[in-house]
Amino acid sequence: MTLRLTNTLTRTTETFIPLKDREVSIYCCGVTVYDLCHLGHARSYIVWDVLRRYLMWQGYRVTFVQNFTDIDDKILQRAASEGSSMDAVSERNIEAFFTDMDALNILRADRMPRATRCLDGIRALIGDLEQRGAAYSADGDVYFAVMKAPGYGKLSGRDLAEQQGGASGRTADVEEARKRHPFDFALWKGAKPGEPSFPSPWGAGRPGWHIECSAMVRAELGDTIDIHLGGADLIFPHHENEIAQSEAASGKPLARYWLHNGMVNVGGEKMSKSLGNFTTIRALLESGVSPMTLRLFVLQAHYRKPLDFTAAALEAAATGWKGLGGALAVGRSQQGLLGWSESAAGSGAALPEELAASRRRFVAAMDDDLNTAAALGELFELARPLRALANRLQRGDLPSEADRVLGGRWRLLVELAEVLGLQPDQPRPLTAPGSSSAEANLAGCTAPQALHDGAIETMVAERKAAKANRDFATADRLRDELREQGIELVDKPGGITVWLRG
RNA sequence: GGCGGCAUGGCCAAGUGGUAAGGCAGAGGAUUGCAAAUCCUUUACCCCCAGUUCGAAUCUGGGUGCCGCCUCCA
Known part of the structure; x- marks a missing residue:
């Protein structure tokens, strides 16, 4: 059994083989912190959280790095419009990011560099590129010369020669005039009056968008990493440019596997901030949708396909979660009646054949390019008798002998659900501080x-x-x-x- | 225009050569005063046309429809 992943770079599904045995380095493109995260972010980070959890569950030591872009035009605009500072806007939204991601049970990255704190690395990288003749400065800006990157376009399937004509006529502003090639992009932008800026050998200014990721990868994980993650909308130009910069500087491949998640759509159209058709994670959760419902909703589709966000689909997920979540919770909430221990199910050696087969199908689904929809199907199959049991017990029935035997099934379900980051909803705060949660749940009085x-x-x-x-x-x-x-x-x-x- | 992707039951969604997982919704039965829950049963000519094959949702060619990227974007 080996994990196979669809690599955007080769457009094929490949067997995953890390650089170092049993160790995986991952870089995931993070958010520009000018606003709250929306469902598109939720999908992306839920999916990559599952990849990470699955690798860890399979025994890999995973190093997961995700950045915050905290220097950006939109942050500056936001700061100006609300009369605060870039730092204040960034800080507030970084905090909000953690709140939202924690709620969705997305594991925090091992390291979360911020652009404003990586300026040394960024300047050094630009310097290297300049030395190698891949960068040039023009009126305080520094650009990357795509003609110096032989493989440019390999990720997005673009051909520089073919694209040149189409691109050049599009924008005729000052910046375009400075570029040698229309696809050249800014590594460093000279400061405009009144903007926050940072010193550099090319004058005061700030880094371009793409360079921070290249610099962070180099600083945190080295020249070549195993997996680079992001939304499909980042393939071009962002990831293409990252590759160009990093590989021009190091002469080595930036990442062995490039994975991209599909977009969240609303009414068939991509959800995005610029289109204004987005729902924030926060708004959704505050409307009463449980985090696990959202997780289930996301994981019921394959990560590379578009996912249409509709009220009906979300409702279906909520009902589905009610059953699955109930099955997951039953061992704990009814522990007094069932007496099941929570010790892990282990590697499967001791599992009865029926459960071992179930576990194998789960693994096979996940190995197949993270087929979480099929994996969830397996979870629902496992959950079915547990869900029924949970309902019967909650209504006051007593467990039968046949029910008590379901403990192993429950433990396996909990273990596999955990790989998908699915956990029973947190019980609401107890009104009686002295009572144990098991007793409180038995009595059915956890609510105010x-x-x-x-x-x-x-x-x-x-x-x-x-x-x-x-x-x-x-x-x-x-x-x-x-x-x-x-x-x-x-x-x-x-x-x-x-x-x-x- | 260039590059890429998708089309499976009422809805969502797996399945990529051997007569279609799962979720939601629905139907019938048992049970109930009626419900709820539970148990049993049940619901698909896989967008169209042509081809390859003993056999195709799955491969090939053509068509139709939809979407993404090519500008900031998860």
């Missing part, structure tokens, strides 16, 4: 209490009396009233009614 137990019991008793008189209108009214308060009633054989808080 709108109605006291006594009041509920009274209504339940009234309903029982109404039912006895075959006054079903009253009985149903009482049930509806309780439902409005989030109390669900379950009639069981023998005239017993149990209730639980939703």
